[in-house]
Amino acid sequence: MAAWIPYALLSAVFAALTAIFAKIGIKGVDSDLATAIRTVVILLLAWGIALARGATAGLPALTGRTWLFLVLSGLATGASWLCYFRALKLGPVSKVAPVDKLSVALSLLLAVAFLGETLSLKGAVGAALILAGTLVLAWG
Known part of the structure; x- marks a missing residue:
C-alpha cells in the first residue's frame, strides 16, 4: 500500500466527523464565529505538531514563491x-x-489546467461519477 493512502483515508474520516461535529456545534452560533473558533483550534494543533516535530527549522529556507502559494492556499482554505x-x-x-x-x-480539472497533470480515462470517469453522485445525493 502506498504510504499516502492511510493518511488520505484518515483525512476522509476526519472530514466526515468535521461535518457532523460542525452541524451540532453551530446550532445557535453565527457560522463565521464558529469558523473562527475552529480556525484557532487548528492553528494551535498545527503549530503544536510542527514545533514538536522540529519542522519549524525549515522556516528560513522558504522562498518568496513558497510563501505566496502557501498564503494563497490559506486564503482559499479560509474561504472554503x-x-x-x-x-x-x-x-x-x-x-x-x-x-x-x-x-x-x-x-482533478485544475491539476490538468494549472499543473500540467494528465487526466486518464479512469480519472475522467471517476470525476464524472463524483459529479453524478453529487447530483443524486444533493438534488435527487
Whole structure:
C-alpha cells in the first residue's frame, strides 16, 4: 500500500466527523464565529505538531514563491471553511457534504489546467461519477 493512502483515508474520516461535529456545534452560533473558533483550534494543533516535530527549522529556507502559494492556499482554505460552515448552518449535512466533495473533481480539472497533470480515462470517469453522485445525493 502506498504510504499516502492511510493518511488520505484518515483525512476522509476526519472530514466526515468535521461535518457532523460542525452541524451540532453551530446550532445557535453565527457560522463565521464558529469558523473562527475552529480556525484557532487548528492553528494551535498545527503549530503544536510542527514545533514538536522540529519542522519549524525549515522556516528560513522558504522562498518568496513558497510563501505566496502557501498564503494563497490559506486564503482559499479560509474561504472554503467560511462557505462550508454557512452552508451547514443553512442546509442538511446529507446535502452539503456531497456538494463540498465536488472539490475532488474540480481539483482533478485544475491539476490538468494549472499543473500540467494528465487526466486518464479512469480519472475522467471517476470525476464524472463524483459529479453524478453529487447530483443524486444533493438534488435527487
